[in-house]
Amino acid sequence: MLDEINALPAAAFVARYRDLFEHSPWVVERAAALRPLADLHAGLTRVVRDAALDEQLALIRAHPELAGKAAVDGTLTDASAAEQASAGLDRMSPEEYTRFHALNAAYAARFGFPFIICVRQSTKVGILAAMARRLEQDRDAEIATALREIGQIVRLRLEAMS
Template identity: 50%
Template sequence: MSSTLLSPRPSQLDREAFVAAYGEIYEHSAWVAEQCWERGLDTDHDTPAGLAAAMRERVDAASADTQLTLIRAHPDLAGKAAVADDLTADSRSEQAGAGLDQCTAAEFARFERLNAEYRERFGFPFVIAVRGLDRHDILTAFETRLDHTPEDERRTAIEQIHRIARLRLEQRERADDPHP
């Protein structure tokens, strides 16, 4: 568990400042940060691991419908939002880091086909923490996960969203650390 503090320190922020600083950790879902702040924050939440655990708890306590809304807040991978440059800064950086901005025409067509099949089967976009993966790894995972049951895939998507959130918090910590 990381002991480096986040900046700004979550426990020292008022509601508005906390939501402004951490509201986009869960894609287009500021309610996670809002509920976290409302439950109360202390110095245990000033590290990436501590804040990630508190945010995870709020999502895990949410209803299945609320979790589906959270999943649906995520963009398709290498999809229309990426082409239109309509992603959040975090999503744009994450997708570029996995090389999704460098897809060949054939790979882009494959992503489009898989995105459509996945949405048709599950009713929400394919979500995967892309950091550390390349586009070939992602396409393989896409095809494997199409065989999941809808309930298994909802749980998998939520786990991937938690991973994305934790990685985003850790990235912020590294960006703020003067001694990497």
Template identity: 40%
Template sequence: MTRLTVEDLNQADKERFVDAVGDVYEESPWVAKRTWSEQPFSSIDGLQQAMANTVQDASQQKQLELLRAHPDLGERTEMTDESQEEQASAGLDRLPPAQYETFQTLNDTYRDKFGFPFIMAVKDESVGTIQQAMEDRIDHSRSKEFQTALNEVNVIAALRLEELTVPRDGTQEQHA
């Protein structure tokens, strides 16, 4: 697949725009739908900022739905291709049984406390770094963690958008 340019996205009708970038936010095409009306975007970074603003301006309930759309880290369940790739890049798909159990316990504790899954941009992070972040963030207040999780969602979205679009240097890499 040829990567998209900001010009491609600026010229896209709503349906094509949502089809192109609707998966940037996990199971939440509403972000792209609401952001489409902000065209034209000056750059891909501008598009990402507009999408982040859409999330920030959404109701707390809509934000919570966005957070809850994310899978637990290390979970061996069905998830989007993007989440599978991101978790695999961090080795979360290959946890030994004891560490898998640790992650499940941390996930359960976190979800019970905050009402949404632990979210972290894990692409190319180490399992140890992720586990430490989980342990540290469990001590946050709900309001602090809610904002931290939203920030992480925006980082994940930016990384996903980067995969879909022409790099800053303008080269057109081909994706399988």
């Protein structure tokens, strides 16, 4: 399988994987230039790790707020909508929605980007607890955590493509 991926023309590689990273096809475009890759996920996450801080922040900011405006108005990407639904974020009580909204606002005010977590590996309760806990981190630690979570999201999206 990896031999086939590495043999794809760059445009076909980008077309196949461009949606792995929320509104950030530049990651896949750069990974295409690194081929042959010994491991697709590792190559993709290396691009993110090696990116400039402003590019990493742009990638983080390209993600939607959990249970936020995009979820309410239906403008999430298909992948994000399915992921949020898998954790029950599309079925919240008014109290849960209020709590999510308050934590999202506090998080964005503190860090300047949305809270990122691999929701497929959590629950509503777990996500709320992680949001509260991670509000205590410093910004550099939180950027690193957000990028690791994006890596987990991408890993699961790749697995779903197989």
